[in-house]
Amino acid sequence: MIMNSVQVMPMIVSLGVCVVLPIVIVALSQKHKLESEKNRKDIILAALEKNSNINVEELVRKMNKPDKLIKEKLLRKFQWGILTSIIGVGFVVLSSIMGYAGGFITDNIQFLGISGAVLLAIGVAFLLTYFYGKKMLSKEMEAEEKNMQQGNL
Structure with a gap:
């Protein structure tokens, strides 16, 4: 060959x-x-x-x-969580509309729905990480903020 x-x-x-x-x-x-x-x-x-x-x-x-502050890292997770959740919901809604309207290739609808579900799950994981991290690292964030204020004075 x-x-x-x-x-x-x-x-x-x-x-x-x-x-x-x-x-x-x-x-x-x-x-x-x-x-x-x-x-x-x-x-x-x-x-x-x-x-x-x-x-x-x-x-x-x-x-x-200086590395990124804990607060900045958590806010980045929040930002990515919101972004991926919105895109995931959009994909799921779009696949539902395409399935309801008909006339589209079934494989494309399934791929869009599965991709949306995966993106939504990733977004929720980022959001959970943000909220639990914020709760667990509150003392560390306060200490880090005090250190930054002392360093700037």
């Missing part, structure tokens, strides 16, 4: 997208992370050479990018 170039080309493209592209993305992100760490190390060493009395812990703390 001999394949011609019309059959081989989609295979090459799909292999490139599914195999090579993710590997290249991971390699580039790791390279960027290593370069960033090397630059931070060089800055700390230069600061120590110029001033040996410097507090290294404070310098490292100031150089570190």
Whole structure:
């Protein structure tokens, strides 16, 4: 069985997208992370050479990018929960309307309904994570907010 170039080309493209592209993305992100760490190390060493009395812990703390606050992470989950829930409900309603109206391919209606149900379930999971996380992490969020206020004063 001999394949011609019309059959081989989609295979090459799909292999490139599914195999090579993710590997290249991971390699580039790791390279960027290593370069960033090397630059931070060089800055700390230069600061120590110029001033040996410097507090290294404070310098490292100031150089570190602050991670997202717990509140920001929870709000992101809330945002994604609302978004995926709305899209899921829209898909389910659309598949119901298509089924009621008739004249559409049954497979498409089923795919749309199942996709909507999955998106709705994911949205509900995000929303539950937000509400339970907000409840469980309230003390940590307050402490984090106090630390941020003390750091800004």
